[in-house]
Amino acid sequence: MSVSFVLRAGERGFSRLVSTGPNATYVAGHPDGVITRHSSFNFHEYQSGIAGFGSIRVFGDEVFSPNGTGYNMHPHHNFIIAAFVLGGALTHVNTIGKVDELRAGDFYVFSAGSGGKHAELNIGQENLNVIYLWVLPARLLAPPSYVRGHFDAKGNANRIACLIGDEADALPIGQAIKVSRLANERGRTHVYRTSPSRGVYAFVLEGEAEIAGTVLGRRDSLALTGEERIEIAARSATDLLLVETRL
Amino acid sequence: MKKYLCLGCGFSYDEARGLPEHGIAPGTRWADIPDDWVCPDCGTPKSGFEMVEIPYWSRT
Numbered sequence: 001m002s003v004s005f006v007l008r009a010g011e012r013g014f015s016r017l018v019s020t021g022p023n024a025t026y027v028a029g030h031p032d033g034v035i036t037r038h039s040s041f042n043f044h045e046y047q048s049g050i051a052g053f054g055s056i057r058v059f060g061d062e063v064f065s066p067n068g069t070g071y072n073m074h075p076h077h078n079f080i081i082a083a084f085v086l087g088g089a090l091t092h093v094n095t096i097g098k099v100d101e102l103r104a105g106d107f108y109v110f111s112a113g114s115g116g117k118h119a120e121l122n123i124g125q126e127n128l129n130v131i132y133l134w135v136l137p138a139r140l141l142a143p144p145s146y147v148r149g150h151f152d153a154k155g156n157a158n159r160i161a162c163l164i165g166d167e168a169d170a171l172p173i174g175q176a177i178k179v180s181r182l183a184n185e186r187g188r189t190h191v192y193r194t195s196p197s198r199g200v201y202a203f204v205l206e207g208e209a210e211i212a213g214t215v216l217g218r219r220d221s222l223a224l225t226g227e228e229r230i231e232i233a234a235r236s237a238t239d240l241l242l243v244e245t246r247l
Numbered sequence: 248m249k250k251y252l253c254l255g256c257g258f259s260y261d262e263a264r265g266l267p268e269h270g271i272a273p274g275t276r277w278a279d280i281p282d283d284w285v286c287p288d289c290g291t292p293k294s295g296f297e298m299v300e301i302p303y304w305s306r307t
Contacts, residue, residue: 075289138301
């Protein structure tokens, strides 16, 4: 067992993107539109942090201001991009031919493969908070795909629910990653079972939890390797994401 | 022959294939591409690419 790193919320990279100036074609929205991005790993202009963990290259905690702010249509290849909506509404448009609206609890997996474009927009009246996860694929230039799912917080209270992976009811995207979510009441302890050959990145969305002996607050995270079982103790009502990756 | 992936968008460069449509001949080593070259899709600098050992998808 070993802790690869502990990353406190305030230690993450921070970017503030506006829809005017150099990013005017990339960032959608009216002149006051703003995207804030907290990056757990190096991304774009933030290059002084952690490069990645296993197959994970991007873990962005982003807030889009209302009334049209977001990313205009832009190209991708290869990366498997997942979005988890925490609050507000995300309008996703892609070149596979999908126009989708996702709200709190909804998530998608867009595998860009041999090439695809997408736009990510907040056309609602309130802030959108969304987590973006980018993972290296197991194969390059695969046919692009898009799937969506929903995390039912009430139906999954106090259990580790697999959102993306090989388990029943989860979105299957091959062996690249497994993503689980735990919405947990105070005082409950859970065990996440994994394999020593894999790594787990745990990110606290809300609340405070003790994970493998380390206390994490809201938006803190840590990465673990060499584990067979990871103990997660809720010190308050907590909500967290667990991303399991090959190393 | 190695492959490199743009960490800004996922664009892949394969030394064996080159990028003839962007003036880079097949067989061009990564080291021989100018340092001021940027990702043709997103503008990420050459230093923002990562060498990867990931096979291509195939139908079989």
